[in-house]
Amino acid sequence: MPDKMYVWLEDFPRQIKHAAELGQSWDLFTVERPKGLAFLGIGGSAIGATIVCNLYRSVLSTPVVVSRGDEPPAWLKEGTLAAAISYSGETKETLTAFQRALKMGAAGAALTTGGSLLQTASAQHIPKVQIPAGYAPRAALGYTSIPLIYLLEKLGIIPRDTIQIEPLVKLLESVRYEWSDNTGPGAGVARRLLKRLPLIVGGGLMSAVAQRFQAQLAENAKVISIMVDVPEALHNLVETLDPISIEQFNPIAVYLEDPKANDEIKAQMRKIRAAMSDAGIEGIPILAQGDADVARLYSLIYKLDWISYHLAKLRGVDPTTIPIIMALKEK
Numbered sequence: 001m002p003d004k005m006y007v008w009l010e011d012f013p014r015q016i017k018h019a020a021e022l023g024q025s026w027d028l029f030t031v032e033r034p035k036g037l038a039f040l041g042i043g044g045s046a047i048g049a050t051i052v053c054n055l056y057r058s059v060l061s062t063p064v065v066v067s068r069g070d071e072p073p074a075w076l077k078e079g080t081l082a083a084a085i086s087y088s089g090e091t092k093e094t095l096t097a098f099q100r101a102l103k104m105g106a107a108g109a110a111l112t113t114g115g116s117l118l119q120t121a122s123a124q125h126i127p128k129v130q131i132p133a134g135y136a137p138r139a140a141l142g143y144t145s146i147p148l149i150y151l152l153e154k155l156g157i158i159p160r161d162t163i164q165i166e167p168l169v170k171l172l173e174s175v176r177y178e179w180s181d182n183t184g185p186g187a188g189v190a191r192r193l194l195k196r197l198p199l200i201v202g203g204g205l206m207s208a209v210a211q212r213f214q215a216q217l218a219e220n221a222k223v224i225s226i227m228v229d230v231p232e233a234l235h236n237l238v239e240t241l242d243p244i245s246i247e248q249f250n251p252i253a254v255y256l257e258d259p260k261a262n263d264e265i266k267a268q269m270r271k272i273r274a275a276m277s278d279a280g281i282e283g284i285p286i287l288a289q290g291d292a293d294v295a296r297l298y299s300l301i302y303k304l305d306w307i308s309y310h311l312a313k314l315r316g317v318d319p320t321t322i323p324i325i326m327a328l329k330e331k
Helices: 004-010 012-023 047-055 092-103 115-123 141-155 165-179 185-193 204-219 243-249 263-278 293-315 323-330
Strands: 037-040 064-067 081-086 107-112 128-130 197-203 226-230 251-257 282-287
Touching: 004 012, 004 293, 012 128, 012 141, 012 165, 012 293, 037 092, 037 141, 047 064, 047 081, 047 141, 047 204, 047 293, 081 092, 081 115, 081 141, 092 107, 092 115, 107 115, 107 141, 115 128, 165 185, 165 293, 185 251, 185 282, 185 293, 197 204, 197 263, 204 226, 204 251, 204 293, 226 263, 251 263, 263 282, 282 293
Parallel strands: 037 064, 037 081, 081 107, 107 128, 197 226, 197 251, 251 282
Antiparallel strands: none
């Protein structure tokens, strides 16, 4: 019988479709177009906002940031919006930041399954979207990202109709067919990552995807990895690529390749690949699929999620549980 994580991953295309339906239900009756917007969240609940901000950064007509932790940006005041994202609705840091932002005069919005965040939004007539419970936050990325796209559209911060759901779902279904199989490419990549230190290399649109993959390797496969952001890494990390120094870590590079990236990003990715190759570091390219930015972004995320799942299975660890994190939360 498949474990929960497999079931959640298999369900991802349907989740995206349902998340779009929920996202269209934002009722912004108390909110005007803000002068600035801060997404408040942390961990698996915040990565969706990071992905959305990176996806639309070239068309945002208003400053939008992702704020992690319990201290909201000081500029949140009347005329701005604080959108809290907490899957459980009980994330301490997010609840604290949200209450502080509201006291500072910011308008509010909430995305959650329930808990204290939903209670606050309901009591104070704050616009909200309630998403389904029962997932691990990291397996609910569709629910914690897609509704944010519709929020930005309704606020007038990004153009309308920026996402075509049916083609995206169809693409993700094709990815699932190939990458879920334990004899497919996802499992093949996982075997190459076994007992290695992954260096996750991404730039431009794929920077946030690299951050997501690092978290998935940690929580699903219990594997430590290093995120290599391009072009940033060309100004610092490349200095560490001495073959003798890195040999002890047994690194392997995972290149997040966007075939439709601009020429500058493509040139920078070639430079980092050459530097790593010169250092003797083996590399694995993982290609995004699709014409639209949103299709390439989510197709690559889905492939990497399956890789993290297969790696967990190869390592004999449970991709569903996060015992160390939960112990820290209890303390």
